[in-house]
Amino acid sequence: VDDQVLAADRPDILDEVFDGEAVLINMRTGCYYSLDPFATELWRTLAPGRRTVTASRIVAANHGVETEEIMELLSPFVARLREEGLLVGIEREVEEQADGAEGQTPPEWSPGVPKMERFDDIADLLLIDPIHDVDLDGDGWPVIRAEVGSGAGGSGTKASE
Amino acid sequence: VTVGTRTEPPSEGEVLRFLDQMLDEFSVFHGETAIERDLLFGAGSAGEVRVRLTMTPELAPLLEGAFAGLRSEPDTRPDLRLYALSGGSPPRPPWRAPDYLPREQIRGSTSGRVRASFSVEQRILNLLDRERKTGVFWCADPADLEAWELGAPLRHLLNWGMPDHGWRLIHGGVVGGKSGAALLAGRGGSGKSTSTIACLRAGMRTVGDDYCLLGHHDGELRAHLLYDVVKLAPDSMARFPELSDHTTPGIERTDLKAHVTLGSAFPKASTEHLEVRVLVLPHVGARTGAPRPTDAAEALRALATSTLVQLPSSGEDALRALGGLIAPLPAYRLEVGEDIEAIPPAIAELLRRHAER
Numbered sequence: 023v024d025d026q027v028l029a030a031d032r033p034d035i036l037d038e039v040f041d042g043e044a045v046l047i048n049m050r051t052g053c054y055y056s057l058d059p060f061a062t063e064l065w066r067t068l069a070p071g072r073r074t075v076t077a078s079r080i081v082a083a084n085h086g087v088e089t090e091e092i093m094e095l096l097s098p099f100v101a102r103l104r105e106e107g108l109l110v111g112i113e114r115e116v117e118e119q120a121d122g123a124e125g126q127t128p129p130e131w132s133p134g135v136p137k138m139e140r141f142d143d144i145a146d147l148l149l150i151d152p153i154h155d156v157d158l159d160g161d162g163w164p165v166i167r168a169e170v171g172s173g174a175g176g177s178g179t180k181a182s183e
Numbered sequence: 184v185t186v187g188t189r190t191e192p193p194s195e196g197e198v199l200r201f202l203d204q205m206l207d208e209f210s211v212f213h214g215e216t217a218i219e220r221d222l223l224f225g226a227g228s229a230g231e232v233r234v235r236l237t238m239t240p241e242l243a244p245l246l247e248g249a250f251a252g253l254r255s256e257p258d259t260r261p262d263l264r265l266y267a268l269s270g271g272s273p274p275r276p277p278w279r280a281p282d283y284l285p286r287e288q289i290r291g292s293t294s295g296r297v298r299a300s301f302s303v304e305q306r307i308l309n310l311l312d313r314e315r316k317t318g319v320f321w322c323a324d325p326a327d328l329e330a331w332e333l334g335a336p337l338r339h340l341l342n343w344g345m346p347d348h349g350w351r352l353i354h355g356g357v358v359g360g361k362s363g364a365a366l367l368a369g370r371g372g373s374g375k376s377t378s379t380i381a382c383l384r385a386g387m388r389t390v391g392d393d394y395c396l397l398g399h400h401d402g403e404l405r406a407h408l409l410y411d412v413v414k415l416a417p418d419s420m421a422r423f424p425e426l427s428d429h430t431t432p433g434i435e436r437t438d439l440k441a442h443v444t445l446g447s448a449f450p451k452a453s454t455e456h457l458e459v460r461v462l463v464l465p466h467v468g469a470r471t472g473a474p475r476p477t478d479a480a481e482a483l484r485a486l487a488t489s490t491l492v493q494l495p496s497s498g499e500d501a502l503r504a505l506g507g508l509i510a511p512l513p514a515y516r517l518e519v520g521e522d523i524e525a526i527p528p529a530i531a532e533l534l535r536r537h538a539e540r
Contacts, residue, residue, distance in 0.1 A: 032499060033293050033294040033498075033499045034293075036491065036497075036499065036501060036502040037502065038483065038487075038502040038503050038505075038506045040479050040480045040483045040506050040510070041478060041479045041480055043478075043480040045480060045483050045484050045487065045488075045502065045506075047487065047488060047491055047492065047502060049286070049288070049293075049491070049492070049495065050284070050285055050286070050288075052286070052492045054484060054488045054492070056480060056484060141484070141488070143370055144370055144488050144489060144492045144493075156280050156283045156303055157280055158279070158280050161273075161275060162275035162276055163273075163275075163276060163306070163323075164276075164278075164280065164283045164301060164303050165303065166303050166304070
């Protein structure tokens with residue numbers, strides 16, 4: 023069990039819950055995500071900064087089920103959130119009640135496999151260059167590193183596609 | 184100066200000193216050859232924002248056209264001062280190479296009081312101090328500016344500065360009339376601009392098809408004109424050949440889309456503001472169909488992602504703020520096909536349905 027404390031990678035990750043479903047945007051990559059209600063609950067519990075086991079305990083308590091049951095569902099979901107760069111390791115866990123994740127009204131949905139849909143249609147259009155290596159010129163202004171940039175790809179953010 | 188092993192980005196104070204140095208460097212030019220415009224954003228609303236725009240003579244002819252739809256009223260106390268500078272010998276920036284992040288973002292300046300972005304390819308710096316309400320757009324060479332910079336100039340500075348005055352910059356078109364308007368949202372290629380033009384030809388009004396300002400003002404959700412430009416892909420231009428007389432020449436050099444001047448192509452359609460009553464998500468299909476209700480999360484995804492992904496460093500609260508603005512709006516998906524004449528009646532019917540509050 024990975025007992026590292028994880029949190030939403032602010033400020034690059036923007037999130038908002040709308041009608042019970044979270045929308046996440048990764049501003050580094052341009053990808054965005056849609057979470058179902060259970061995935062949203064897991065995300066809201068993890069995002070302020072928690073160990074997987076702590077988050078599992080909180081969610082299990084909300085649903086009146088065993089912590090282990092939630093752990094089994096949460097672990098692969100956490101792995102996916104990390105792969106997508108949505109969660110990062112931090113040093114300290116948030117205070118348990120600091121964000122109101124506990125003690126909420128019991129959710130209407132039952133724990134199941136959390137679903138997260140990934141969209142990259144905007145990212146594809148944006149000429150995003152994930153490498154983006156720069157050097158500073160003699161006056162301290164950034165220039166694309168010659169051996170990497172070689173004029174290919176782009177770092178621009180087009181105003182509109 | 185000793186180069187240390189600093190891993191943190193420069194402090195806010197260091198960035199603010201750099202902003203002062205930028206303004207000092209170009210102070211010789213202020214008042215001598217500078218071109219000044221006092222523009223009124225959100226005119227006619229309680230949230231009017233007076234912006235003094237000071238430009239180098241090289242940049243003025245490139246940037247001014249897009250703001251042609253705004254009122255220009257001399258004012259001695261602007262709410263926001265923006266400087267559009269070019270060339271010269273700008274001071275050394277405070278950031279190290281690793282601080283320059285993908286998508287023009289700069290570490291430490293993506294949220295909060297001071298916002299900054301840098302396009303390495305075009306060599307454009309945007310820097311705004313929200314507290315002093317002063318921002319700088321600087322480019323090394325105006326000849327390097329890409330078409331999308333000219334079609335939506337200073338959008339980063341406006342995106343960072345306008346929320347302090349109750350407006351959000353959004354990527355979307357707005358069409359309608361006195362009884363209400365539809366906000367058309369979605370990624371490029373979804374049929375937004377084609378729908379907009381079809382509605383304008385049918386006599387509807389607009390505050391723009393690409394970017395506009397959105398905010399709660401005077402008891403309504405109001406969309407306000409920002410840029411006097413409609414951008415059309417070649418296949419859309421082929422549908423509306425009459426618009427070719429109203430495009431900005433030379434733009435096709437760097438942009439696949441033509442930039443149609445709204446005020447010239449549709450002089451009666453362009454208006455300062457419209458009340459938004461419904462959100463429409465167009466998507467290209469075989470035939471234009473009846474609008475179908477969709478859920479709020481899809482509406483937020485369509486509007487917020489295409490807006491925020493294109494506007495770096497919008498701040499941590501940006502998604503929440505956009506969600507709050509559109510939360511009360513009924514949302515519909517609208518399939519738009521080759522039968523573009525069917526689009527205006529479909530949108531007009533939605534507006535009739537939601538005309539009563």
